[in-house]
Amino acid sequence: MSAPPPAPTPTPARTAGPPAGPSREPYAPGELPPGPRAPAAVQTVAFHRDPLGTLQRARDRYGDLVTVRLLLAGTLVECCDPQDARRVLDADPGTGQAGRARQGLLGMVSERSVLGGDGAAHREARARVAAAFVPAALEGLAPRVAALAAEHAASWPTGRPTRLLPRVRALCDDVFVRLVLGVEDPGRARALAGAVQRMLWTPGNPPTPVPGQQAGPLVQAAARAAFAQRSAAARRLLADEVRARRAAGRAGGGAVGALLADDALGVGDAVDQLLPLTMAGQEPPAAGLAWVLERSSRLPALDAGLRGSAPGGAWWRAAVSEVLRVRPPVHTAARVLVRDLPLASRTLPAGVVAAAPIVLLHRDPRAWEAPEEVRPERFLRDGRHVVDEVPAAAYLPFGGGARRCLGEPLTWLLADAALPAVLARIRVAPALARAERQVVRGTVLVPHRGALSVLHPA
Incomplete structure (x- = not known):
C-alpha cells in the first residue's frame, strides 16, 4: 500500500489559556485553591478509575486551579490552564523540585536516581547515563529492536482474546535489558527481564496504586517491605551484572556501562540508580505502544495509514504523536514548590505540590480543535x-x-523499529465493543482491560 496522501494544512489551534501577566495576590499560608470535598479515599478511587473524566469535572466546577486530595499521593494543586502548567514545568530547580514530587507520588525511587533526585544529585545521576539515551547511541540498535519485536510478535496467540499490554511490556522489558542496559549474558538478560515484570506487576482493575510518601507510616512501611521483596531478584541480577563487568575489568556498553564509567560508584549505589531507570525505561513506552495498537484497532484510517507509510517518516511520526496526545502514557508531571510560583491568576506558595495534568491538557479545547478526534x-x-x-x-x-524525559529517544526507537515489526506480523481487532478507558497505574495510564484484543496474522 502506498503512503497516504499529504494532509491538508490544519486549522491553527486557538490560543491556550490567558496571556501571561502580573499575578494577583498569593494564597495565604495554609490556603489552597478550591477542589472536591469528597474524602481522599473517594477522590482516589474516582481518579484511578477515570482520571480524565474526574479532572474535567473538577476543572469545570472549580476553575483552572483545583486542589485534589489522594489517599496515597497526598494533596496536589492541579494547574489546568496550559500556560500555568508550562510555568510549573519550566520553573527552575530552585523553585520546583521534580524528584521530591516523584518520590511523593511513587515513594519507591531513590533520591540518588535520575527519577528521584534533585539539584546536584539529579544532575550527577543524569550525566552518568545520558550518553546511553542520546539518539546517536540508540539509532544503531534499530535492527536488533526490530528482530526482538518480530520474535515476540511471532509468539503472541492469534484467534482468541488476549491482553496486548502485558505482551508489549514483555517486549519493552526485553529491549531495555538486552539493548539499553546492555546485558549480554543470555541467561541473566532473560532472568532480569522476567524479574522486572514481576517487580512491576500490580493487582486489581484499576491496578492497585503505589503508595507515595504522603501515605501514613504504616502503609509506607508495608509498601516498602512488599517492594523490597518483589524487587529483590531484580536488584540481585543488576548487582551480578555490575560485579561481572567490574571483575572483567571493563565497563561494557549500554546504560550499565555508562554508569560504571564512574569508578567510585559502589555496587549498591549503582543498583539504586539502575532500578528506577529500569522501571521508567519500559513502563511509559510500553503503555504508549499498547495505545497505538489499541487505537489503530478501532480506527481503520489510522491502521491503514500506519501500514501504508514509511516507519519513522513524517506521517508515521505524526500519527504516533497524535496517539500520544489522546492517550498519553503518563497522567501528571509535578513539582514540589520550594519558592512561591506566580501563575496567571494567583501565586502558589512554597510547600505546595503543583501538578501539570497531562491527560487533561492534551484534551483542552482552548489548545486543540476537536480534541477528542485523532488527527x-x-x-x-x-x-x-x-x-x-x-x-x-x-x-x-x-x-x-x-x-x-530522558527516555524520549528510546520511545521513538521503539515506535520506529518495534511497532512496524509487530504490524508486519499481526492485525489487531478489539475484543470489546466499547473503547477501553484510561486507568491509572502508578503515574502511567493504561487501558483498563489491558487492551483486550483478538490478533490475526497480517
Missing part, C-alpha cells in the same frame, strides 16, 4: 513532522523543562 495532520507542516509548532503548553507526553 495526525495536527503534527504535519508542509510534509514535515513537527512538534514545535503545536501548542507546546498543552502537549507534554515527555514532560517539560529541565526534567524532560
Whole structure:
C-alpha cells in the first residue's frame, strides 16, 4: 500500500489559556485553591478509575486551579490552564523540585536516581547515563529492536482474546535489558527481564496504586517491605551484572556501562540508580505502544495509514504523536514548590505540590480543535513532522523543562523499529465493543482491560 496522501494544512489551534501577566495576590499560608470535598479515599478511587473524566469535572466546577486530595499521593494543586502548567514545568530547580514530587507520588525511587533526585544529585545521576539515551547511541540498535519485536510478535496467540499490554511490556522489558542496559549474558538478560515484570506487576482493575510518601507510616512501611521483596531478584541480577563487568575489568556498553564509567560508584549505589531507570525505561513506552495498537484497532484510517507509510517518516511520526496526545502514557508531571510560583491568576506558595495534568491538557479545547478526534495532520507542516509548532503548553507526553524525559529517544526507537515489526506480523481487532478507558497505574495510564484484543496474522 502506498503512503497516504499529504494532509491538508490544519486549522491553527486557538490560543491556550490567558496571556501571561502580573499575578494577583498569593494564597495565604495554609490556603489552597478550591477542589472536591469528597474524602481522599473517594477522590482516589474516582481518579484511578477515570482520571480524565474526574479532572474535567473538577476543572469545570472549580476553575483552572483545583486542589485534589489522594489517599496515597497526598494533596496536589492541579494547574489546568496550559500556560500555568508550562510555568510549573519550566520553573527552575530552585523553585520546583521534580524528584521530591516523584518520590511523593511513587515513594519507591531513590533520591540518588535520575527519577528521584534533585539539584546536584539529579544532575550527577543524569550525566552518568545520558550518553546511553542520546539518539546517536540508540539509532544503531534499530535492527536488533526490530528482530526482538518480530520474535515476540511471532509468539503472541492469534484467534482468541488476549491482553496486548502485558505482551508489549514483555517486549519493552526485553529491549531495555538486552539493548539499553546492555546485558549480554543470555541467561541473566532473560532472568532480569522476567524479574522486572514481576517487580512491576500490580493487582486489581484499576491496578492497585503505589503508595507515595504522603501515605501514613504504616502503609509506607508495608509498601516498602512488599517492594523490597518483589524487587529483590531484580536488584540481585543488576548487582551480578555490575560485579561481572567490574571483575572483567571493563565497563561494557549500554546504560550499565555508562554508569560504571564512574569508578567510585559502589555496587549498591549503582543498583539504586539502575532500578528506577529500569522501571521508567519500559513502563511509559510500553503503555504508549499498547495505545497505538489499541487505537489503530478501532480506527481503520489510522491502521491503514500506519501500514501504508514509511516507519519513522513524517506521517508515521505524526500519527504516533497524535496517539500520544489522546492517550498519553503518563497522567501528571509535578513539582514540589520550594519558592512561591506566580501563575496567571494567583501565586502558589512554597510547600505546595503543583501538578501539570497531562491527560487533561492534551484534551483542552482552548489548545486543540476537536480534541477528542485523532488527527495526525495536527503534527504535519508542509510534509514535515513537527512538534514545535503545536501548542507546546498543552502537549507534554515527555514532560517539560529541565526534567524532560530522558527516555524520549528510546520511545521513538521503539515506535520506529518495534511497532512496524509487530504490524508486519499481526492485525489487531478489539475484543470489546466499547473503547477501553484510561486507568491509572502508578503515574502511567493504561487501558483498563489491558487492551483486550483478538490478533490475526497480517
